[in-house]
Amino acid sequence: MRILVTGAAGFIGAHLTAKLIAEDHDVVAVDNFNEYYSPELKIRRVSELLTPLGVQVQNVALDQHSLTSALFNINQFDCVYHLAAQAGVRIPIEDYTKYVTNNLVAFSNVITCAAQANVKNFLYASSSSVYGNSPQKLFSEKDVGLEPISFYGATKLANEVLAKSLSAVTGMKTRGLRFFTVYGPWGRPDMAYFRIFGNILGGYEFNLMGDGNVVRDFTYIDDVISTSVKLGSELGSHATGFSDVVNVGAGNPVSLDQMIAEIEKNLKARLSIQLQSRNRNDVIRTSADSNYLSKLIGENRITSLGAGIKLVSDWAKSPEVSVNLAKWSNTVA
Ligand SMILES: NC(=O)c1ccc[n+]([C@@H]2O[C@H](COP(=O)([O-])OP(=O)(O)OC[C@H]3O[C@@H](n4cnc5c(N)ncnc54)[C@H](O)[C@@H]3O)[C@@H](O)[C@H]2O)c1
Numbered sequence: 647m648r649i650l651v652t653g654a655a656g657f658i659g660a661h662l663t664a665k666l667i668a669e670d671h672d673v674v675a676v677d678n679f680n681e682y683y684s685p686e687l688k689i690r691r692v693s694e695l696l697t698p699l700g701v702q703v704q705n706v707a708l709d710q711h712s713l714t715s716a717l718f719n720i721n722q723f724d725c726v727y728h729l730a731a732q733a734g735v736r737i738p739i740e741d742y743t744k745y746v747t748n749n750l751v752a753f754s755n756v757i758t759c760a761a762q763a764n765v766k767n768f769l770y771a772s773s774s775s776v777y778g779n780s781p782q783k784l785f786s787e788k789d790v791g792l793e794p795i796s797f798y799g800a801t802k803l804a805n806e807v808l809a810k811s812l813s814a815v816t817g818m819k820t821r822g823l824r825f826f827t828v829y830g831p832w833g834r835p836d837m838a839y840f841r842i843f844g845n846i847l848g849g850y851e852f853n854l855m856g857d858g859n860v861v862r863d864f865t866y867i868d869d870v871i872s873t874s875v876k877l878g879s880e881l882g883s884h885a886t887g888f889s890d891v892v893n894v895g896a897g898n899p900v901s902l903d904q905m906i907a908e909i910e911k912n913l914k915a916r917l918s919i920q921l922q923s924r925n926r927n928d929v930i931r932t933s934a935d936s937n938y939l940s941k942l943i944g945e946n947r948i949t950s951l952g953a954g955i956k957l958v959s960d961w962a963k964s965p966e967v968s969v970n971l972a973k974w975s976n977t978v979a
Pocket of ligand 1: 653654655656657658659676677678679680688706707708709728729730731733734747748752771772773774824825826827828834
C-alpha cells in the first residue's frame, strides 16, 4: 500500500513510518521540522530510525494549501496517517495561532486534499485531551458532551467533528486515534518523563507543575504503533462513509509520582524537584476504556510501565543520547 505519514520527523510519526516500512508498505513521509522543540532532535530521530531504512522525510508545510495539494497530485495514496500538529497543551496564549495553523488549517488542507484525491482510508491523531476533566472513571468513545479544558484539546475535538462531516459528504473513511500520553525512546522533550530523564542524568532540578498526584494512562510507543497499524487495516474493512474515534491507551493509569519512582529506580538516582503551580491546561487524570479498541482489533497489547521505562532508560543512558537530553528539554518551555 502507498501510505502518507505526516509529522514523520515527530515522535509517533517516525516510529510509525519505521513500522510501516518494516511491513513492506510504500511510505511517503513529510514534516516541516518546526521549532516547537529542537529541530536537531527531529533530524537525529530521522537519521536513527528512518535513514537506515532508506526513508527520507520531505520538508512540506501542510498549512500551505498549494504544497499540500501538490503532494496529493504527485502521489496516489491508499491510506493517510495525519499526525502533524501542534502537540502539547501548555504553549502560551500569545502563541495559540500555532494551534489554529497546524491543527485546524493544516488539518483542513490534508483531509480535504485526501478526499478530493479519493483516498480510501484516513486516520488522524486525536488525543485524550478531548475528554477534559471528565468525571467518568474510564473515558469511553461513547461519552457525550465532551468538554476539553485546553485550547489544544478543543482543536482535536474539532478535528473529530470535521472528519465525521467530511466522511458523510465525500465517503472517505476516517478514524481519529485518541492517543493517551505516549512515552518511549526518541520521545518529545516537552513531556514530563523525557525531562525527568534529562534532569536526573544532567543533574538539574525538575519543575513539577502542581503535584505528583496527577494520573496519566501512560502508553508505550510500540503498543501505540502496533495498534495504529492494526486500526489502519481494520478501517479498510468498513463501508464507504464510515467514521469513528478510538481510544489508544494502555488502560493502566498511574500517578506521576509512580512514574518518577520507576525512573529513579532504573537510573539508581534521585530526582531533585522544584514545585511550581499547576498549569490550568493540564487535566487531573486520564484513563482509557479499551473495550472498543479490543472489539476492533481483538487485543490491547500492553507494555507494563516497568518494562517501558526500562527500555526508555536503556536509550536515555546511551552516551550519544544522555549528553543531549537536558539540552533538548531546554528548547521547549
Ligand atoms: N505524544 C503523545 O502523548 C500524544 C498524545 C495525544 C495526541 N498526540 C498527537 O499525536 C500527533 C503526534 O504527536 P507527537 O508526540 O509525535 O508530536 P511531535 O511534535 O513530536 O510530532 C508532530 C510533528 O508534526 C510536525 N508538524 C507540525 N505542524 C506541521 C505542519 N503545519 N506541516 C508539517 N509538519 C508539521 C512537527 O514538526 C512535528 O515533527 C500529534 O497530532 C499530537 O497532537 C500525541
